[in-house]
Amino acid sequence: MISASARPYIDASVPVLREHGIAISTRFYARLFEAHPELKNIFNMGNQENGSQQQALAGALFAYAANIDNADALTPVISRIVQKHISLGIRAEHYPIVGHNLLAAISDVLGDAATPELIAAWAEAYGLLADALIGEEKKQYAAHQIEPGQQREMIVVRKQKESETITSFYLEAADGLPLPSFQPGQYISVATDVAVLNLKQLRQYSLSDAPDQTHWRISIKREDKGGQDHPAGLVSNQLHANLHVGDKLWVSPPCGDFVMDKNVSAPLILISAGVGITPMMSMLHGSLCQAPARPVNFLYATLNGDHHPLKAELLALQASQESPDQKNVLTTHFAYAVPSAEDHAINDFDQAGYLQLDQLDPALLPKNGDYYLCGPNPFMQAQRQALLARGIAPHQIRQEVFGPALLENLQ
């Protein structure tokens, strides 16, 4: 717990961080990479370029200061950070490096306002957080039976185009040994040498198939160039173009706390868009296997049928449920933003336009449902608001962000 002498300085930092948080996080990363360029191999340099990492750190600092004594609010956030750190191979010795550069960045940005008392208070607050993270990460590495940063070599055994932009890679252990199980919804970090940066880069990919198989499957969207200010994604394009059957790659253990709660028997409602379908497919497989009678509503939004990955697999699962006693266990609803002429001809989607939860049959969104969201941030914000407006409680809704978490729900 933060000391009584430090507390007023942390409280006083809340408005300061609101105003200067981005400047501090930007200065922090500049300092960090200047002093320790080797850490660029651990951080996602794409998120540095597009500014989302700086924004996320500024939000996290603000949220930490604002909730410094609110363990209930901080615990889930810490749990999510720990999971990400395990997948990245963060080690205890990284924390003093980060702490030193963070305090220096606060001093740089605030100038004379960064009094020795304020810096001492932040040193204490950071130390508390670092100790909590180091302790939890130690337990997690032990549970995975790995050393920090230890990865597993995998071999690509199948490469399958799933849509115009998404391709699946089926991976088996290169040493032929069995793979550990994972919880549906979890992801792995994949290591890739990026020649243009002269760096190794780690990217997270959700496991998109059922757990307890001899392979893991990841389904990767190729991030195409989207105009001058939106260059093509480095790793996703490289994996699409250069990773073939027979190639090897190093990955982290399965991580992440966006997982299906197995103790809930209420209907499972999976709502996703775009490549956000990946953890949902794994949860769907997991649910049908573990609790075959539990109803699942699978709502999915995409551009059109050409951008609808894993559809045949989903429909085959649905067909396999249609025995007399299991009918309607799996209900699907597909929203195509701009259906093609072929989509209209086949007529195998449910609505044209964006997924509008307020216009759906209430049976698709039961009051007692267990809700999971994954997709672009604006999509998730819209669906979350729509669910809350329909009387779904916040604790019934979980979501996964395919980028640095922005912690909107903490402030």
Ligand code: FAD
């Ligand atoms: P990057 O090179 O990292 O670029 C990312 C974005 O930043 C691009 O849109 C790019 O245009 C933009 N950008 C880069 N430089 C600039 C600049 N100078 N100015 C402005 N914008 C810029 N992805 C999947 O495909 N499937 C999954 O199942 C999946 N699961 C995930 C699970 C989790 C928990 C997380 C955190 C992410 C997941 N992702 C998934 C996303 C994935 O990890 C990568 O972020 C994604 O593949 C893009 O990586 P990239 O290297 O291709 O793009």
